[in-house]
Amino acid sequence: MELLFLGTSSGTPTKTRNVTALALIEDQGSGWCLIDCGEGTQHQLLQTSLSVRDLQAIFITHVHGDHCYGLPGLLASAGMGGRNASLKIVAPEGIEEWFRSTQVHTQLHLPFEIEFVRAEPLRGLQVGQWFVDAIELSHRVPSFAYSFTEAHVEPALDTEKLLRDGVPQGPLWGRLKKGQDVEHQGRLLRHADYLTHPYAPRKIIVGGDNDRPALLTEASKGCQVLVHEATYTADVAAKVGPGVGHSYAELVAAFAQSVGLPHLVLTHFSARYQSNVEQGPSMEDIRLEAASVYHGKLALAEDFARYRLNRAGELSSIAIAD
Ligand SMILES: [Zn+2]
Ligand SMILES: [Zn+2]
Numbered sequence: 001m002e003l004l005f006l007g008t009s010s011g012t013p014t015k016t017r018n019v020t021a022l023a024l025i026e027d028q029g030s031g032w033c034l035i036d037c038g039e040g041t042q043h044q045l046l047q048t049s050l051s052v053r054d055l056q057a058i059f060i061t062h063v064h065g066d067h068c069y070g071l072p073g074l075l076a077s078a079g080m081g082g083r084n085a086s087l088k089i090v091a092p093e094g095i096e097e098w099f100r101s102t103q104v105h106t107q108l109h110l111p112f113e114i115e116f117v118r119a120e121p122l123r124g125l126q127v128g129q130w131f132v133d134a135i136e137l138s139h140r141v142p143s144f145a146y147s148f149t150e151a152h153v154e155p156a157l158d159t160e161k162l163l164r165d166g167v168p169q170g171p172l173w174g175r176l177k178k179g180q181d182v183e184h185q186g187r188l189l190r191h192a193d194y195l196t197h198p199y200a201p202r203k204i205i206v207g208g209d210n211d212r213p214a215l216l217t218e219a220s221k222g223c224q225v226l227v228h229e230a231t232y233t234a235d236v237a238a239k240v241g242p243g244v245g246h247s248y249a250e251l252v253a254a255f256a257q258s259v260g261l262p263h264l265v266l267t268h269f270s271a272r273y274q275s276n277v278e279q280g281p282s283m284e285d286i287r288l289e290a291a292s293v294y295h296g297k298l299a300l301a302e303d304f305a306r307y308r309l310n311r312a313g314e315l316s317s318i319a320i321a322d
Pocket of ligand 2 (some may be wrong): 064139209
């Protein structure tokens with residue numbers, strides 16, 4: 001599965017970073033999910049190979065505009081582009097009301113159904129190759145993280161055991177792999193005895209805005225990748241005060257370290273952080289602060305950065321999107 005960042009700025013876009021959106025792409029086929037949809041997300045998509053026709057569901061973390069103002073435009077364009085398959089939008093209270101009202105007042109008639117699903121009690125919703133849960137966070141408005149857990153791990157044959165038990169290679173092996181019990185020389189061979197699961201289900205958590213990363217402690221079990229906001233560094237967070245409801249690099253990195261998360265990808269950076277280290281607060285300040293307390297694999301997301309999570313649960317950067 002892959003992550004493709006479509007927007008990594010908080011609050012306002014910059015010349016190099018749009019507001020928040022992230023695509024989660026399936027291993028096979030062209031299906032994908034969108035997590036948050038800041039204004040201009042549809043323009044960002046035009047720079048990628050993703051199509052809104054293959055979009056399986058949209059997950060909105062909270063009602064703030066930098067996470068959802070791109071929805072009406074994206075869906076209007078999907079309609080004009082000929083999409084007719086229904087679409088799930090998982091979101092907290094307020095998004096459906098706002099979107100429906102926009103539809104009424106701008107006479108937006110879509111050629112496909114939108115099925116809104118409330119984030120609040122979401123547990124085990126199956127979308128594509130994932131089971132999705134929502135976890136409540138702490139922000140100025142109700143905000144959620146979504147965890148995506150691989151729904152099906154393809155089993156492998158325990159070939160050593162098969163050979164040891166004298167089961168000849170061939171059609172019998174194929175049937176066992178498909179989950180069928182078979183008979184061989186008067187013996188019933190149960191498929192469960194000959195199948196192994198070669199890797200643990202992969203799990204990714206994508207957080208919304210949040211000033212208490214520890215709320216993700218339980219959900220982090222078995223998780224390989226946490227995508228979380230680090231809007232500020234600690235010094236700037238102290239200046240802006242706790243009321244903004246955001247995390248700073250050290251806070252989220254220390255949490256990731258405390259629960260042993262193998263991969264941490266930071267995003268949603270304040271526009272004050274420059275890529276050029278010479279010009280005041282920079283992205284390097286965020287990186288250094290996070291790296292001072294987190295010893296797993298750390299990445300700072302950029303627009304169009306793309307990462308692949310392989311079956312062994314290792315995340316790697318796979319260059320900028322096409
Ligand atoms: Zn935000
Ligand atoms: Zn927010």
